[in-house]
Amino acid sequence: MAGHEVYTSIDIGSRNFKGVVIGVKGDTFEVLGYAEVGARGIESGDIKDVAAFKEAFNHLLEELLRQYPRLGKSELLLSFSSDKFTLDFHNEKFNLVEEDEEGEVMITEELLEDLKYEIFDRLSGPEAGKKVLNMFTRRFILNGSRVVVNPVDMTARDIEIEVSTVRIDYPIGESLRATLEDIVGSEPVVFSSPVSAAEGTLTVTEKDSGVVLVDLGYNFSTVIAYLNNMPVDLRYVPLGIRNVVKDIVYVFRTSFDEAETMLRNYGFAVYDPTEDLDAEIEYREIDGRTVKKISAGKFALVVNARLMEIFNKVRRVYKDLERKIPEYRENGIPGGVVLTGGGARIKRITDLATQVLRTNVRAGSFLRSFPVGSERVIGEEDVTDNPSYAATFGNVANFLKVEVEIQKSSQPRKSSEFLKGLKKFLKNLF
Ligand SMILES: Nc1ncnc2c1ncn2[C@@H]1O[C@H](COP(=O)(O)OP(=O)(O)OP(=O)(O)O)[C@@H](O)[C@H]1O
Ligand SMILES: [Mg+2]
16 A cells, blocks of 8 residues: 555553554555554553553554554554543633734734644643643634634734643643653654544534534443534543443352453343343353353343443433533434444444433444445454444544644654654564
């Protein structure tokens, strides 16, 4: 695949690290490798054990390297999940002309870039106490009154720039950044998982007219609402698939790993008499030896009960968003709900979500963010149509989108540096 750019994209979750290698040529994305490994050493983006984190991260790199040996030449993009992200709205004002001076200043692309840099600096860093992971420019106000979406080639005495950001507490973000820099040998580009999940799965029309993404993660579920192509709200439901797994552990007296395997293999989100509820499920109890049998119906009851609770909580958030956001209040949320994360892979989860949320629900994947037959995504559907990988694809989509924006330029890095880091890594490996 000549003339293409290759990206290695990794989403750092609390349960799994997911990675993909993607070749981008024109507007086509080709998956050149992908892997998932168990997460270690990190909780909600907060590094708890550097050594364990590095080991798991390197394990993932190793897997990807096996599938795509020229990994070191690629551009590395990262995202991580946390229940501590905040979506903040800011209004930053700049005087372009001194008080005692006459006239107005012409606003150029360069001036605008400089001002965005300045905003980024104000909002991100030890003094701000936060680190910016995503920044969206909403609109501009010239001379205190004129609202525009693009001020280039206009003149003004002063300009207000409305931006929204997704941020994390500075110490958490900084410690993760430093650890990642140490592993890969260059300044990493780091986004927030929920924004990447949205950018990797939502269609342009959904993002523009209004949609809510629900990421069914491990420790918690993230709700992010979009309108006019930007996030407008970000909330958390403090329950995740871990709670479903815990229930299975408790009720059937098995291990965490076995419970998770049971959920993957036999989990049904709905308790539906039209399914074969008498089918037998075999599993091992906590001792790893005693083999037990239960019916699919009994298992479905346990899984269903907790998922119902999660979606009832999501529904409260959804209703609240419908009330609080004026455009939603008037027109409803046309895009309804899109589900991502490992939880979105539980069989018939969209049926349950539709039932409880009483709106249109679909599972989100990169493949489904394009019209049917667009042929822009090449690769096994195991990964391209997988809601768990939403953020890994989204990192690339997001990176390409913010090409001219602040985040790319403010986080200088060269792919050759990633190569250097990788060489170091390889040396340690063999
Ligand atoms: N095919 C599947 N069927 C059922 N459950 C699944 C499937 N795949 C993954 N899961 C479960 O979904 C849960 C969440 O997985 P996911 O990879 O989204 O977590 P994560 O990204 O590490 O977590 P977080 O985003 O909360 O930090 C896991 O407990 C996993 O076992
Ligand atoms: Mg996740």
